[in-house]
Amino acid sequence: MDTSPEQALILLVDDEADILSVYQAKLEKVGFRVVTASDGAQAIQVAAEKHPDLILMDMKMPVMDGITAQSKLKEDPATKDIKVVFLTAFSDPANPEIDIRTAKEAGALDFIKKGIGLDEFVTKVRGYLAK
Amino acid sequence: MIIAIVVISGTFLILFQNYAENYYQMFTANVINEYQLGDSAAQLTKTYSSLLQNINDPGLLAQYQTDLNAINTAASNLNQTAFSGENASDYERLHNDVSLLEGYIANGVANTKQGDFSQSSNILEQVANTENSIQQDTSNLIVSYVSNSEQEQKNVNATEALARTIETMTIIIMVIGIILLALLFSSRLSKPIMRLAALAETVSAGGPLTTHVNDDLMKMKNEVGSLARSFNRMVLDVEKRIDTRTQELQWERARLLASINSLPLGFLLLDTTGVILLSNRIAQELLPREDATLASLGKLFVPAVDVSEFDRLMRTRQSYELQEAKLGERSFHVMAMPVVIPGADEKDETIGSVFLMEDITKEKALDESKNAFLAIAAHEMRTPLTVIRGNTELLLDEPSVSANTGFKTQVESILRSTVRLLNIVNDFLDVQNLEGGRISLKIEPVDVVALLRDVMRDLSPLVQKKGLAFSVDVLPDLGACILNIDKYRLQQIYINLISNAIHYTESGGVTISFRKEEKYMKVLFGDTGIGIDLEEQSRLFKKFETGRVFMQSKEYGSGLGLYISRFLAHLMGGDLVLEKSEVGKGSVFCLTLPLEGVAKK
Numbered sequence: 001m002d003t004s005p006e007q008a009l010i011l012l013v014d015d016e017a018d019i020l021s022v023y024q025a026k027l028e029k030v031g032f033r034v035v036t037a038s039d040g041a042q043a044i045q046v047a048a049e050k051h052p053d054l055i056l057m058d059m060k061m062p063v064m065d066g067i068t069a070q071s072k073l074k075e076d077p078a079t080k081d082i083k084v085v086f087l088t089a090f091s092d093p094a095n096p097e098i099d100i101r102t103a104k105e106a107g108a109l110d111f112i113k114k115g116i117g118l119d120e121f122v123t124k125v126r127g128y129l130a131k
Numbered sequence: 132m133i134i135a136i137v138v139i140s141g142t143f144l145i146l147f148q149n150y151a152e153n154y155y156q157m158f159t160a161n162v163i164n165e166y167q168l169g170d171s172a173a174q175l176t177k178t179y180s181s182l183l184q185n186i187n188d189p190g191l192l193a194q195y196q197t198d199l200n201a202i203n204t205a206a207s208n209l210n211q212t213a214f215s216g217e218n219a220s221d222y223e224r225l226h227n228d229v230s231l232l233e234g235y236i237a238n239g240v241a242n243t244k245q246g247d248f249s250q251s252s253n254i255l256e257q258v259a260n261t262e263n264s265i266q267q268d269t270s271n272l273i274v275s276y277v278s279n280s281e282q283e284q285k286n287v288n289a290t291e292a293l294a295r296t297i298e299t300m301t302i303i304i305m306v307i308g309i310i311l312l313a314l315l316f317s318s319r320l321s322k323p324i325m326r327l328a329a330l331a332e333t334v335s336a337g338g339p340l341t342t343h344v345n346d347d348l349m350k351m352k353n354e355v356g357s358l359a360r361s362f363n364r365m366v367l368d369v370e371k372r373i374d375t376r377t378q379e380l381q382w383e384r385a386r387l388l389a390s391i392n393s394l395p396l397g398f399l400l401l402d403t404t405g406v407i408l409l410s411n412r413i414a415q416e417l418l419p420r421e422d423a424t425l426a427s428l429g430k431l432f433v434p435a436v437d438v439s440e441f442d443r444l445m446r447t448r449q450s451y452e453l454q455e456a457k458l459g460e461r462s463f464h465v466m467a468m469p470v471v472i473p474g475a476d477e478k479d480e481t482i483g484s485v486f487l488m489e490d491i492t493k494e495k496a497l498d499e500s501k502n503a504f505l506a507i508a509a510h511e512m513r514t515p516l517t518v519i520r521g522n523t524e525l526l527l528d529e530p531s532v533s534a535n536t537g538f539k540t541q542v543e544s545i546l547r548s549t550v551r552l553l554n555i556v557n558d559f560l561d562v563q564n565l566e567g568g569r570i571s572l573k574i575e576p577v578d579v580v581a582l583l584r585d586v587m588r589d590l591s592p593l594v595q596k597k598g599l600a601f602s603v604d605v606l607p608d609l610g611a612c613i614l615n616i617d618k619y620r621l622q623q624i625y626i627n628l629i630s631n632a633i634h635y636t637e638s639g640g641v642t643i644s645f646r647k648e649e650k651y652m653k654v655l656f657g658d659t660g661i662g663i664d665l666e667e668q669s670r671l672f673k674k675f676e677t678g679r680v681f682m683q684s685k686e687y688g689s690g691l692g693l694y695i696s697r698f699l700a701h702l703m704g705g706d707l708v709l710e711k712s713e714v715g716k717g718s719v720f721c722l723t724l725p726l727e728g729v730a731k732k
Binding site for chain 1: 510513514515516517518520521522524525528550553556557588589590591592
């Protein structure tokens with residue numbers, strides 16, 4: 001299978017459909033293959049089925065949040081090596097960093113602040129895939 | 132006693148002198164009387180002889196009578212007291228002889244008048260014998276007197292010598308007496324004075340002002356008494372004056388206390404060693420009961436008031452401030468400033484410090500609810516803004532939009548405004564979190580050069596779009612660049628500074644260089660941009676001035692970036708300053724980071 005970045009499969013997870021559509025559109029435009037999920041539980045299911053090269057996942061989501069989903073992915077030998085990067089809007093204003101720290105300590109590669117330019121977003125994604 | 136001695140010895144001397152003089156006079160008179168007695172006896176004998184020749188001669192008879200008188204006078208003039216001792220019997224014999232002589236002569240004269248001369252030669256012989264006896268006795272007496280008087284003279288001289296000795300002794304005794312008297316007198320004078328001195332000492336040593344002189348001293352009629360009375364008056368006067376001053380001071384103190392008690396702050400006045408001199412009610416309530424000192428009060432605050440740091444600042448006449456410190460459930464704004472008084476020779480003296488604690492619990496709660504509201508509001512804006520931005524960028528990617536100049540301009544405008552709004556929201560949230568103390572550092576070893584390269588790579592699309600040069604200047608001898616800091620926070624600073632540099636530079640480029648100094652790593656961010664004028668420089672890092680910056684930077688950011696970056700640099704034990712800037716030529720910002728890293732919190 002061709003694993004060149006532009007051929008890579010990316011799983012986008014967010015409960016906001018508008019966010020999903022923007023990132024999906026951009027990533028597909030630059031040549032990535034994209035699958036989506038709208039919560040953590042769904043994300044685990046899709047990841048197990050499709051084995052994406054990278055998961056870009058929101059943190060605060062209904063049903064199952066990003067942190068829990070990540071830890072479950074890491075528990076499963078089939079999915080534990082998939083790179084996870086969080087998309088964050090600093091969901092808890094009273095404690096903006098706790099999630100990021102926890103995520104990183106649980107094995108997330110990095111996080112992307114929502115709201116950055118799409119070009120910068122793509123640059124970062126390419127960077128994660130190259131690692 | 133001494134006077135008695137003097138009087139007695141003086142009297143004695145005078146009496147003795149009188150006695151000696153009288154004694155002399157008496158003997159001298161006796162010698163003269165005896166001479167006269169002798170002479171009178173001789174004269175009477177001679178007159179009797181003549182009468183034998185011429186009994187009827189009236190001149191001779193008168194002479195006879197005169198001679199009788201003369202011899203009687205001489206005999207009665209003899210002083211019996213002069214005849215003492217071996218001469219005691221001579222007095223009687225002389226008187227007997229005179230009576231015999233007078234009797235013989237009277238008998239002879241009577242016979243002669245009757246013309247009877249028969250007994251004449253016999254009587255004459257008897258007269259001559261008697262006269263001879265008288266002459267003999269008187270001359271013997273005179274000789275005896277002379278020898279006696281020489282003895283007497285010796286006695287007198289001896290007595291006089293004794294008297295003089297007594298006199299000398301008396302003078303010596305007098306002198307000694309005077310000295311003794313003086314001593315006695317002086318001890319009577321000096322004792323009370325010593326007592327007065329001791330009392331004065333007691334008073335001046337802070338003894339009670341009821342220290343009065345005892346009555347016995349007061350009653351003394353001499354100077355000591357008057358001194359004692361003056362002393363008592365003085366003490367009373369001083370007491371009165373002190374009372375007046377004390378009342379004035381108490382009033383001043385009451386006023387001062389009332390003033391500081393009416394302050395809506397905890398107030399402590401401390402001396403230079405940190406001992407509390409004065410405190411108001413609010414401060415008293417805050418001070419721990421078991422140990423009401425600044426040090427133990429300081430420990431109750433979170434973060435604690437570091438008394439050693441506080442001391443150092445007071446000594447160097449700087450202020451101390453804790454914007455917010457928790458004490459139990461309450462929040463305080465803690466301040467301290469040195470109390471400086473202008474001293475002599477224009478040298479100011481720090482006499483202590485004032486420590487203030489302002490209860491900001493209410494303001495804090497209000498501030499926090501406001502912040503929380505703003506944070507939530509800002510957060511809720513981020514997701515929609517992200518969607519707007521993303522879709523706008525997607526639109527610009529569409530060939531149909533970018534080909535249409537009108538569309539393109541409008542969509543670009545939407546994008547710019549959206550980006551600006553997003554930046555504002557992001558910065559705003561950052562400031563809220565930083566100031567709210569909700570930022571915790573995660574300290575780990577970070578390669579600060581490698582991190583910079585990552586950031587540069589992320590930002591390279593922006594640089595390329597503007598056609599700028601972008602370089603990192605790392606000296607070969609820089610060595611290891613791994614510092615113990617917060618990677619994410621450093622990244623934030625990097626992004627902020629580099630984004631600014633790119634934004635304000637139209638031609639030329641951005642150069643980042645690293646330099647190691649003794650304790651710090653310096654990261655210099657140079658650009659060839661528009662530069663910052665002096666007025667703007669002074670406001671650059673100030674949060675409250677960002678409104679102006681914000682208004683001026685119409686197309687970029689919130690203007691809070693530098694404030695946030697410096698805040699973060701400080702959090703990590705470093706600093707961020709504008710190294711230099713020249714309008715039209717560019718600016719250099721300098722970030723310093725501690726080589727030792729950040730102490731874990």
